[in-house]
Amino acid sequence: MEQIKITGLSFSYPNTNGTGLSDMNLSVQKGDFILLFGRSGCGKSTFLKQLKPVIAPFGKRKGSIEFCGRDITSLSHREQSTAIGFVSQNPDNQIVTDKVWHELAFGLESLGCDSKTIRLRVAEMASFFGIQDWFYKPVTELSGGQRQILNLASVMVMQPQVLLLDEPTSQLDPIATANFVQMLRKINEELDVTILISEHHLEEVLPVCSRVLFMDGGRLVLDTKPREIGREMNRINSDMAAALPDCVKIFTAFCSGESPVNVKEAKQWLEATVRPQAEPETKPEQKQPLPDGAPAVTLSDVWFRYDKKERDIVKGVSLQIRQGTVYSIVGGNGVGKSTLLSLIGGVYAPYRGKVKLFGQDLFKIKPEERYRDLFGYLPQEPQNLFRRKTVRLDLEELAARISPDRESAEAQIKNVSEFFHLEPLLARHPFDLSGGEQQCAAMAKVMLTNPRILLLDEPTKGIDSVFKQKLSQWLKALKAQGKTIVLVSHDLDFCADCSDVCALMFNGEIIAENTVRQFFTGNRFYTTPLNRIVRDIFPNCLTYEEVIPLCRENLIRG
């Protein structure tokens, strides 16, 4: 049954800032699970919001959207609220009340349901999502992933027929993402709810969706099946093909049929297609020496907790980070990665143990010197760094404080904005930028202080694959300039791509530390998706770029 019919939809913003939509045609069947992707700013959010007029942005709209045969703008607020659910990016911003039960009841209260109905529907949903244990909790006690599930549940209590999700997992870690996507699959399969979801990371959603749409510059470019997206992306020759999961990419490099969508299928296909490498050049067990050089950061037996009465967050960590290397700290949620980073950054002081930078005790360095020429720290939410109305003013303020005179300040700003391609963004408000652009502006700001050590907390959170590649190139360029970079991330692909040394943190301790290749090839689960696909054939490969030539050499039939 056709549920949504879009004909000739165009949309333009009153100011020219955002990309609009042009001439979109789409027919959505009941029960479809549609994945929408494209670079940030391609109009995904704008499009999704058009399907829910109460929250649609102001602007000029042409063409028509029909919902179950009726023009969507003729739906009353009440009808829209129940029929069409919307979940957006930031889990925290969507939560309105302080208790889980109240949040679940919020929508039904708005509709004016009586207590008995609300009680039943809330109970139903809480059981469906398996969240009855949280019921009386204040929302502050939930993790990011749990909050997003709560948002989903509090939309589902209104029993929508269509669910719109705007990058719902961009702020979540991989485990929470997988959980969330499984919930969506359950909603789609068991309740027959139509789902439209926009995403940057396709790995999780691609295997469960039934259609994939690719958008570019406000246009709908592709509308295809998940198993055909690789081939189609190759056909139109888009650079966004890099965003596809490795299992699709590796397949489409050689074949053009229906591609595998998960690791298992990709592995089976690869084993049938490629001869295993007879002798791996270096065995994974072989311990490679860590890169040497002068130590930039030294931690010796560092212990930390936020309060005397609380538990230890960092437990006796000792490590050495060499100058001119990229050091990645990976690990699950809440194991103390970010805390460790802020200890290196001098935000908190350990209660036992020492942090040394270039052989000098961190807390013996005067604060004025500490945050100039020594290290820069990029927090998880780059927004927190911005102080002024435009990116330029923001950079100028900091440069004025750091540089001796106007000219050198100007030169500094010019330098960083060239390096990070900031020129087109300088006149804009930092809060109006997309996630990736904000990350660039924040990096530029931090680099103004000319740090020798750069600390990055989750630099790839909420940014698309094109920005991710840029970021990785920049880090490599900075490394070449002799900077030391310490980063904390969930993004194993990214870590594998740009770091020299990787460390796994668990429960406040560093469990393993090794050069990046040894680290990932030695792990069975905690490794890049690509390594999981090829590990039995080319055990030493971590990235797509390495695998392709090897596959080419070893193809069973040329």
Added chain:
Amino acid sequence: MWAVTGMFQKNSPDAFSSYHPVILFLYFCVVLFFTMFFLHPVLLAISFCSVFLYSVQLNGRKAIRFNIFCMLPVTVIVSLINPLFSHAGVTILFYLNENPVTLESIAFGIVSGGAFITVIIAFSCFNKILTSDKLMYLFGRLIPVLSLMFSMTLRFVPRYKAQIKKIANAQLCIGMDASHGNLLQRVKNGIQILSILITWALENAIETADSMKARGFGLKGRTSFSVFSWKRRDKTLLATEAALLFALLLGLGLGKFESVYFPAIRIAWPEGKSAAFYLAYALFCLLPIIVNRRENIVWNKLKSPD
């Protein structure tokens, strides 16, 4: 289905507090009313003993220690201060610095000291069993939008607090937080941090507003859901409370609880049939203890079937 029904029952400190909030609220209103406005020695003795017992039931030994070591001295002081400053009354006992000390003001001092301590202990119990969500529910009934506002405030205050910490940390790392530079710079940076917080809050509030609108906020006829419901046992207890309250009001109307201290002491003591009204008050005040006791007996029986 077990999990679902269990989900609506919150852990309560005792059996009495697991009853409907209206019952708890009514209990405290009546006890406080009769304690504060009548200053009748017998009523006072009854309410004091009951709330003291109840606070011990709720807080254990800690309550005994607190009541004796903190509340007793306060009561003694309040009782002593009154006759020193108030010289009303007709029965002069002696002169202190040429000021008359009267029997009436000593008596009044003692009962007001007693009332004071009783109210304090009653509020300590009140706090423990009428938690913020129960109060929100009670007042939300009267003004529905207030309960939502209250809940939203409880959501946003901790959130802003956490955010300001994050902003300060981020600013610290570019050397621009409130702990750097001279006084002027510090103040400037401090204000700047607040300004960042406000920008952030406004920016994010748009998404919150969307989330509210998307879930039908602003439609006519909004209701207020609560996790509390009237069970049979709630109705029984409410009926008991109502019956006892009726008896008390009857006694009040008949002047059975009269107590006047100035100019001369005139107190209606419980005699003959009027003792029934005092019994009603005692029963009312002891309700939580009776309810808890009964619950204990039931459980003990269940545990050891003869």
